[in-house]
Amino acid sequence: MTEGDGRTRTYTAGVGDRATGAGVPRDGQVRIGSNTKVFTAVVLLQLVGEGRLGLDDLVEKHLPGVVRGDGFDGRKITVRQLLQHTSGIPDYEAEVGEAIEQGRYVEPREVLEIAFRHPATSTDGKTFHYSNTNYVLAGLIVEKVARRPLAEEIDRRVVRALGLRHTYFPAPRDRGIREAHPHGYHQDAVGGALRDVTAIDPSAAWAAGQMVSTNSDMNRFFSALLGGRLLRDEQLRAMRTTVPVGDSGAGYGLGLMSRPLSCGGVYWGHGGDITGFETRGGVGPDGRAVSIAVTTDPADYAVTERLEGLVDQVLCR
Template identity: 65%
Template sequence: MRGQTRQGLRRRRALSAAAALAIGVMTPGVLSAPQASAARQDSVQRSLNALVRDDGMPAALASVQDRNGRTRTYTAGVGDLATGAPAPVDGQVRIGSNTKTFVAVVVLQLVAERRVDLGASVDTYLPGLVRGEGIDGRRITVRQLLQQTSGLPNYSDYLGDDVRYYAPRELLATALQHPADFAPGTSWKYSNTNYVLAGLIVQKVTGRPLAEEIDRRVVRPAGLRHTYFPAPGDASIRESHPHGYYRESADAPLRDITEIDPSWGWAAGQMVSTGSDLNRFFSALLAGRLLPSAQLAQMRSTVPAEATFGPGARYGLGLVSRPLPCGGLSWGHGGSFPGYETRGGATDDGRAANVAVTMQLTDEAGRRNLERAVDTVLCR
């Protein structure tokens, strides 16, 4: 289903009750004190207020960077429904499939170093590992992994409700129990399995853990002070953060699922960051500070991806372009993880914005409203 794969990481059913605490019905429409007086005048604040008031989000956070690099942050709603604490300004959230862009940057750096070839087969780096019904790693290229054109089935559609630690190869094995969606290179379909394999290739080529390579090659060079790849078994969020919530049905109470083992996302969606750090990351990427020009051009070479990312959207190598209503394109990715949903983008002239809400979106209307909030920020 489209709702299970959009922006990546989405479980098909409820998380187990043991992993979540029922805390009752939220009270919408509460603003954090520093922003309340400006809400009447600021279109960004109004957009966040609407996400809380109209879409029932416990909290919404935004970070806005103008073309001169100046940043403003906004919040609306309640960051902890148990205590009533306001949403923390620029708090850390689980960024889901934004992780894919970090992984793609590392792979493309290895391409620039001539240690990985985009046209080479998966078997070149992981011989014999990828086999299944209609699946052969000798026929799937690294480029097809990064661009979601491999035809590999999406492992996260088949995990069920078991909340526990998953090793990367266990995630891959889950996918390989199912037939290919199409022959490699003949179509496009979003699959988290592609990025598990990309992460495994990074580890095989470098001989280092994926988390260390992302930190060494991307996080530190880009100056991301609040971004990290959680260690195995780390179910918490390190710094100030809004709590993330889950609702099993429209009339069910919200459950706090902030603390959860994120390993089932791994290279497809395990990372934690803030809105300001994501803006800094995508701005640095578009400005050519993380990749040589040849590899950045490859990353920005796109194919249609409207079925998952909406009208006019196109998918590059771990990077999504979307047309803005005021003209031009935004470049980013977005992410979905239990308890959190993020959308954002950056433009070639230096603007950037990221909006996060503290409940995973499962309906099309909610996702569109979140995307419109980002568009409002970038077009204001």
Template identity: 90%
Template sequence: MGEWLRRRRVAAVVAVGVLAVGVAAQPAAFAAGRPDAVQRGLDGLVREGGVPGALATVTDGEGRTRTYTAGVGDRATGAAVPRDGQVRIGSNTKVFTAVVLLQLVGEGRLGLDDRVEDHLPGVVRGEGFDGRSVTVRQLLQHTSGIPDYEAEVGEAIEQGRYMEPREVLEIAFRHPATSRDGKTFGYSNTNYVLAGLIVERVARRPLAEEIDRRVVKRLGLRHTYFPAPRDRAIREAHPQAYHQDVVGGPWRRVTEIDPSAAWAAGQMVSTNSDMNRFFTALLEGRLLRVEEQRAMQTTVPIGDSGAGYGLGLMRRPLSCGGVYWGHGGDITGFETRGGVGPDGRAVSVAVTTDPADYAVTERLEGLVDRVLCR
């Protein structure tokens, strides 16, 4: 989810050998000089970062795309990383959930300043938080103060245990509010589980169906889906996923997990090219009305990082000036980062582990910055 199953705070939210390296052939005019930099970045993630495999897709402002791989797709066999293979996208799922909810707002079926209680009566009660005072907007912007549950469900995910939304809510609600002013950013996957339940209550259809109908099919994201209950496999070509409990520890293969605990906050599967298409369409205004688009990109500060969080969308500063918009996600076995820069260039990068070493995450985010800064 995102930064899902990672022991991080504000900095994290903002933020084997080389085998089987591949680059898709594209016109020479595309991004002159940068392909090598992207490949070097992936190679560094494998060599110095120690990740088993890495994948990236870069799409320029005219829609031309290059794909890259490094490392191995299977540590046991040495098989290549599938070019543009499917990965679990973790908290990027939040953006899909937010888009659907904002579409319902645009249709007049609920309001951003509705109280959670209006749609989920009696559900949200805890020490320092209450659905009668928390708004839908605060859920999407992580300013509700509602505590997170992620630190307590990692074992269930790896064991393949299916978890209903009500189970993760029960875990979260045992803890006190993280803030009580309704304005302070505090990343919590619980917010998006509640947002997903509101979508289902208002639309009267399962969240997965609404995401598929309103976003996936609408944009032609052919390799993107919301796994069905108890669906532990990844459907199409994909690299194997791995986990280390500590840096330098033994690798465990965790490709087949039950992501249900992540649900509306982090359950989806996609490819880097589909993610570029999704974020590009969103930032071009092809999924939301102007009013909801403006609300989505109205941010609150993420600590003193210089980044901001909107309604399911992050604004991050670029080292070369300006900002880019995206999200990112971590879930057992995968970490993803990416977004769209000011000139319309999009990049998505994934590694086949949820790194125990935050330096790997910094490398990954640095690569995104370099690509978008040309």
């Protein structure tokens, strides 16, 4: 947890390695899953602020001929709709879990082929439907416009700019976690055995979920973003302009989520799930930031609800 004045507190619980009983490293590195989407969106929005592309550009302009499928077409979908998950483009996530656990490197174009076998989730361009495919496409657009690899742009424009010393985008076929870290575990079903899945190849997640960070770095990142240190005012306003996430009370902007607080107002963040790890957190109205990581990707959604409840409790205390 990071207070608005910069004071930090770190808490750990449980064990970091079930085989040895070793403790959880203090502020250790974890896989941050879909929090990666915020980094991807920030870089793309920086390029928008530089006049190198527009949010209302059609995807076809930057990725000609790439997006074609049953009910979706890159000639009718905008960059904004990708970032806000209103494109209707189907997800691929359910079909790559085995590749991730096997440690198999997966190219971005391969996950697009998987996703494009399925029909559109909506066709009105307004309905929110979460799809990792949107952010793979956003990452490809960054690379096309910047003419540099996405990982390099994230590192240069965000990680090094903010001094996030424990945050990185794993290199191709990099299955480990570089610094001190807890092990991550997977449970196939509620009550099932926990399998150690710390060493995976996260490439299938790429621009949608590949990065590694720490809780303190994530607090610093979200605080800097919402404090205006990464984006110009116009792009930050666009990022915080949301559509409803079903009837949950949450809103999804351009890679940034708002969630209601029990004490009033909302907090801004995202959250992430990837094989072995789950992360939740964000920044509240008074500038207090909290990040929580657990070292399982549980089969029971009640665990996620408890994590979000804990974020609420900390931000409302």
